[in-house]
Amino acid sequence: EKAGSALDSEEAKSIEAASRQQQMLIAALRKVEPLGRVVIQLEDPERLRGTPNDITLQEGDRLIVPQAQSTVNVVGAVFAPTALVYTPYRTVKEYLTMAGGTTDIADDREIYVIKVNGAAVSRKGFSWLRASWDGSKYGYHPGGISSLTLDPGDTIVVPEKLERIAWLKNIKDIASILGNIALTAGIAFVALR
Numbered sequence: 001e002k003a004g005s006a007l008d009s010e011e012a013k014s015i016e017a018a019s020r021q022q023q024m025l026i027a028a029l030r031k032v033e034p035l036g037r038v039v040i041q042l043e044d045p046e047r048l049r050g051t052p053n054d055i056t057l058q059e060g061d062r063l064i065v066p067q068a069q070s071t072v073n074v075v076g077a078v079f080a081p082t083a084l085v086y087t088p089y090r091t092v093k094e095y096l097t098m099a100g101g102t103t104d105i106a107d108d109r110e111i112y113v114i115k116v117n118g119a120a121v122s123r124k125g126f127s128w129l130r131a132s133w134d135g136s137k138y139g140y141h142p143g144g145i146s147s148l149t150l151d152p153g154d155t156i157v158v159p160e161k162l163e164r165i166a167w168l169k170n171i172k173d174i175a176s177i178l179g180n181i182a183l184t185a186g187i188a189f190v191a192l193r
Contacts, residue, residue: 009132018073018162021162037083037118038055039117039118039119040053040136041117042190051141069152069153070086070152071083071084071085071086071152072084072090072095072153072154072156073155073156074096074098074099075106075155075157075158076158076159076160077102077103077106077158077160078099078101078102078103078106079098079099079100079101079102079103080100081099082099086151088149089149090150091146091147091148091150091191092113092146092147092150092156093146093147096158105160106136106158106159106161107159107161107162108158110123111145111146111156111158112156112159113145113148113154113155113157114154114155114157116151116152116154123144123147156168158177
C-alpha cells in the first residue's frame with residue numbers, strides 16, 4: 001500500500017514537472033516573433049549572379065551583412081555559457097570543453113549550431129554515416145555534430161533535458177496491479193468452492 005502511494009506521489013511530481021516545463025515552453029514560444037529571414041551564401045558578390053542564392057528582393061526587403069565577428073558563442077546547459085575567441089578548425093566538442101562541458105541537465109543528443117548566416121545544423125541532419133550538410137561553404141561534413149568545425153560568429157546551443165513521463169514504467173505498474181487483482185480473484189474463487 002505504501003509503495004503504491006509512493007509511486008503515485010513520484011508519478012504526480014513527474015507529471016507536474018513535465019506540465020510546468022510545457023507551460024514554460026508555450027509561454028516562451030508565444031513571445032517569439034518570426035524573423036522572416038532568408039539565408040543566402042554571399043561569399044563573393046561577383047559570382048552570385050545565376051546561382052540559387054541570386055534572389056530577387058521585393059519592396060521592403062533588406063540585405064543585412066553582419067559585422068565580422070571573432071568569437072563563437074556557447075549557450076544553454078553548459079557550466080560557463082560564454083563567448084569564446086574563434087580559433088580556426090576548432091570543433092564543437094572543443095568549444096564545449098572550453099565552456100566547462102555540459103551540465104547534468106543538458107540534453108547532449110539535441111545540441112545544435114546556429115551558423116553565422118542563420119542556418120541551423122543539428123545531430124538530426126547527420127545520417128547513419130554521420131555525414132551532413134553543415135550549412136557553410138564546406139558542404140558535407142563527416143563525423144557528427146561534435147566534430148563540426150565552426151566559423152566566427154557561430155553559436156552552439158545546448159538545450160536542457162525535458163522531463164519525460166515514464167510510460168513503460170506505468171505499463172509495468174498497470175500489469176502488476178492487474179496481476180494482483182487476478183491473483184486475489186483466484187484465491188477468492190478457490191476459497192468459495
